[in-house]
Amino acid sequence: MSGKYTEYQQLNLPSISEEILAKWKNENTFEKSVTLREGFPPFVFYEGPPSANGMPGIHHVISRTLKDLVCRYKTMQGFQVKRKGGWDTHGLPIELGVEKELGITKEDIGVKISVEDYNKKCREVVMRFKDKWDDITQKMGYWVDLNNPYVTFENNYVETLWWCLSELYKKGYLYESVSIQPFSPAAGTGLSSHELNQPGTYKDVKDTSAVAMFRIIKNEKLKIKNVDGDMFLMAWTTTPWTLPSNLGLTVGPNIDYVLVKTFNPYTHLPVNVILAKNLIGKYFKPEGENGDFENYKSDVKLLPWKVIAEFKGKDLEGMEYEQLLPSEANTLESIRGIVKDANPFHVMIDSFVTTEDGTGIVHTAPDFGADDFRVGQKNNLGYFTIINNRGQREKLVLVDKQGKFVDGVGEFSGRYVKDYKDEPGYVDVNIDIAVKLKLENRAFKVEKYEHNYPHCWRTDKPIIYYPLDAWFIKTTAVKDRMVELNKTINWKPANTGTGRFGNWLENMVDWNLSRSRFWGTPLPIWKTEDGEEELCIGSIAELNSEIKKAAEVLGGETNKHYLHEGILDLHKPYVDEITLVSPSGKPMKRVPDLIDVWFDSGAMPYAQWHFPFENKESFKESFPADFIAEGVDQTRGWFYTLHALAVLLFDSVAYKTVVSNGLVLDKNGQKMSKRLGNVVDPFATINSFGADATRWYLITNASPWDSLKFDEEGIKEVQRRFFGTLYNTYQFFALYANVDGFAFKEAYIPVKDRPEIDQWILSSLNTLIKDVQDNFDAYEPTQAGRAIEDFVNAHLSNWYVRLCRRRFWKGEYEHDKICAYQTLYECLEILCKLMAPVAPFFADWLFNNLNAVSGRFTNESVHHTDFPKVNETVIDTDLEKRMQLAQDISSLILSLRKSKKVNLKVRQPLQKVFIPAMDSTMEARIKKVEDIIKAETNIKEVDILSAENDFIQKKAKANFKTLGKKLGARMKWAAEQIAAFDNATIDKVLESEYLLNPDHAITGDEPVYITAEDMEVATDEIPGYEVAVKGSLTVALDITITDDLKKEGDAREFVNRVQNIRKDSGFNLTDRIDVTVSENAALQPSIIQYKDYICAEILADSLAFTPAINNGIEIEVNDAILQVNVLKKG
C-alpha cells in the first residue's frame, strides 16, 4: 500500500458506477458481504416480488433504494442480511396482456384456444422483462439474491400455498359462501371490477324510482305514543325489483330523523312517516307545515304535514316492520331454511348511510348489494332459499341468472327485471311494482329518476349486483388478534399503521379468495356433485395418493394420465382433469376457482422456502421479517395478506418493521402514466446521472412516505451540490497529500493535541455519526442523508477546508500539517461509510481511493466494513457552539466589509473589531475562536467588550417564553417596560431579581419579579463604528486604514498577483522562483517593508527592483501599474 491518491479530471458519476459495478462483479462483493457475516445475528428482510411482466419504473427504484439501504446499513452494523429475491408470476395483468396479444377475450379461452395453450403462453410472458429487471437491479445497485429467487408459479411454491390453504381449511377458516359481484344477466356472466371500469360502462339512464313505506309493527324502543294511524319507515330505491328481496332497513347512527304526520299523496290516507330530518324538503313543501289536516281531501294539492317527534338513527335500531311484498318465495320459513336463526325485517345501523339523496333510510336487500350483504351478515338478516328440484334447500335469489323473477314471486314471476331480451312491448316490471305499492298505501313518491348506472361492456345492458359462489378465508375470526398484533409493528410512517391499515383492519370483511380465471393457483378443493362431500388437498403427495385411490375405486378411465408419474403441473387444466373419490365412494371434481394472487405473495414467508416440505430451519430463522418496504399502495395488498396469513397460520406478525413509501409523481405533481407521456425512464436517468445521485435525490428530497415530485433538475443539484463538493474535497486532499506523501503512516495524533479547528470538525463528525446512526436506526434515511449533506457542505467544505487551505500547502511536513491531513482523511473515510448505504458506488469508489494509499483497512469494499462508532469523548458541544459563533461573527464582519459604505476587500487588513459580550460565557467563547475570526476576516485584533462595560448602549427585549407563562395577559405591558430599560436597569436585572412594578401595592396587582433569564440583551449601536447585528450578536468594525495597514494590503495584493502569474505559467506548487519588479514610487515601500513575507508566500529566492523591464508581465496593484518578471529556478 503506497503510491499516490488517484486524481481525476472531473467528476463522472456514471463512470464511477460502471467501474465499481465491474469490481463488485469481479470480486463477488455482494455475496461476500453476506458470507463475511456468517455466524452474526440475522436481520431478516423479505423482498416483495415484482412482476417481470411489466417494465421497471422509477417508482421501483425508490422502494428498492429504501430496501437496499436498510440492508446495507444493517450489514455494516454487524448483521447477516440474506436477501432472497422473488417473482410474482400469476394474476390478471398477465392474463389481460396475453389476451390482448392473442386478440382474444376471456370467453374465447377454452374455445378458440385451449386452456393448456393459453396457460403455456402466460408462462412464457411472465418473465418477458426479466432481463430489464436484472439490468436495473444491477445498475441501481440493488443487492438482492436473484440466483435463487422464489417464483410463484413453480410447483414447490404452489405446493406450499396448498399446504397453507389446507391448514386454514383444517382450522375452519376456509369456507364457501357467496359474494355480491357485478353480473350481466344479458351475457350470463360475472364481470370483474376491471371490466366495469372500461370507458363507457357507466351511463346516465332514467329509471323508475320509488319511495316505499315499511309499516312499523314494533317500536318498543322509541315508545312513541298518541299517534293516530300507522307509522312507516320510508326508503328510496332506484331498483324497485329488489323490493321483494328486502330483508332490512339501514339508518345512520348519528343522523337526525323525524316522525312526520301527514297523508299518503296517492291514497290520501292519514299516515305517519319516518325520514331523515334534513331531507324533509324533498317530500314536503314548507307552506304545508302544520297545514290544514281537518279539511284535507283527495283534491287538495298542498299536503299538510307536521313533525311530531325527532330522534337519532341509533334510537331506531332494532325496530321491526311488516314485510313489504310478501309472496310464496320470500317467506320467513324460506329465509330460515339455511340460516336457521335469521332475523330479517328490522332496522339496522351502519355508517355507510348518507342523507345525500333518498330518505336517509336505506332499503337493504342483501342479495343485490355489496353493502347490503355486508350489513345483512353483520345483523344476521339471512338470505333467501328455496326447495330445489332434488328436494333440497339451497340458496337461491328471487331473480335468476337470466335476470327474471323466479317462480313464487306472485304476479311478477317470470318477468325480466330489465329489458334483457329486447322484447317487443316489454313492460317494465319496476313500474308494476310501484303501482302495486301505490295501491296498497305503500308508496309515497314514484318518479323517473336519472342516474349513472353501470352497463355490461359487451351487451350494453344494465348489470345487476348478484350473489355468486365464492370461497372465503374467515379473517374476521382473527380480527381482534390482527388488530392487537398490528400494534406491535413498527410502521413508518406510524399513521399508515394506525390510520390506513388500522381502519382497514377495523372494518375488515372475510377475504374473498375466488377468481374465475385461468392462470393462477388453483383452489385445491374437490367436491361431489351434490356438494355433500369435499376434500382439501395439502400436498402433491396427498394428491397423488388420492389420484391412485380414485382410480382404484372408480375404475374405468379415471385419472389414467396421472397414474404413472402423478401430477406434474399444479395448474389448470391438469388439476381439473383429475377426479377424486369421496369417503362414500362418489366422484369428486375440483371446484373451478383459482385463488387471489395476493394469497401467492402473502404466503411468501413460507412458500419461498417450500415450507414445510423442505428448509424448515431456514424458515424458522427467517420468520418473522425484521423489515419490509413497499409502496403505500400495498397497504391493503401485500402488507395485509402477509399479516393476515401470519396471524391465521402462526398467530404471529409477519414483519416487525414496515416502511411504506409514497408515490413518484412527475415534476408538476401529476401521476405518471403512459397516456400523459410523463413516465420517467429509470434506465435513462441512471445512465445520465449515475445511480448514486439518483438514489441520493430520491432519498433526501422528501421523506419516503411523502409523494415525490420527480424532477431531473433535483438530481443535477444533488450531483453538483453534494457529490461535486465531496469530490472537490477529495481532490483537494489528494492534491496536497500526494505532494507531501501523506499515507496515514504516522501514529494517530490524539485529538486533544490537534488545533482547535481540527477538534471542532472531528467533534462535528462524531455528532454526525450519532445523528446518522440514530436516523438510520429509526428508518429515517431522509434525515440521515440531509445531515450528511449538511456536514459536507456547511462544515467540511465551506468552513474546515476553506479555513485550513493554507495548512495543506504552507510549511513543512510536520505536526500541524499531519494533524490537518489526519483530520481531513478521517472525515472523508468516515463519510464513505456513513453514505455507503445510500450512495453505494461513490462511497466504495472514494473508500478505495483512500484505502489504496493508506491501507488502513483490509476490507475489499466499504460495504464489508463496520459502521463507524461514535467517539463521545471527541464531541465537545461547547466547541461546536463557539465555532458557530465564529462563523456568525465572521459572516457579519464580511458583510460589513462589502457594504457600500465600507467596501474594503478582505485582502486589505484592518486593525480592530469590537464585539460586545452579553455575558461571561459568550466572552469566553469568543476568546477561544478569536484567531479563527482574525484569519478569516483579515483583522488584527478582536476586542471583546465585557458584559460590564458602559461603552455601549444595551437594549433589553422580553423573553416571551419565560415571562408569558408567568404573566399571561400582562405580557404586553411587561414587554414595553423591559424594552425601555437603560443600561443601569439592565445591569441590575442581570445581577439579581428585579421588581418590575414597584407600585403594585397601590394598584393592587401581584408583584412581578424578573431575572436575567427573562430578557435578552443586545445592542445595535456602538458610537463611531460600522455595526452589524444578528440576534444578540453585534460586531463593530474599525475601518481606519493606517499607513501600515495600507502597506500590508499592498503587499498582499502583490502576492496575489504573483501567485496568479505562477499559476498561469503552469509552475508546480513547489517550484522556487526569482522575481524582478519595475521601480514604482507608490508600491516600492510596501514591497520592501514586507519583502520577507512576500518571498515566503510566493516561494521566491530573490525579489529585486530594476528601473525598467522588457517583456515583463504587467500587473495592477491597488491602482499602480507594475512590470514583473517571474523566473522559475533550475
Added chain:
RNA sequence: AGAUCCGUAGCUCAGCCUGGUUAGAGCACUACACUGAUAAUGUAGGGGUCUCCGGUUCAAAUCCGGACGGGUCUACCA
C-alpha cells in the same frame, strides 16, 4: 362517498409534536468578492397576508373546528 397524507419564497423542502414577537435552507435570479479547491468557492440582496375562514390564547405557520385545492387507497351505493 369514506379513510389518509399534503398545502410555508418562482421551484424543492425545514420549522408544527412541545405556541413566544425579524418564519429558515438549498436551487434559480441579481450584484459583488475570491482566484494554488478554479468547469471550484464565498458574501450580500430582492422574493412570504405560512391556502382560506372561524375559535382557543396575553401571543397561532404551530393547537382546535370548518371550508377549499391536490395526491393516494378503498368503495360505488339505496
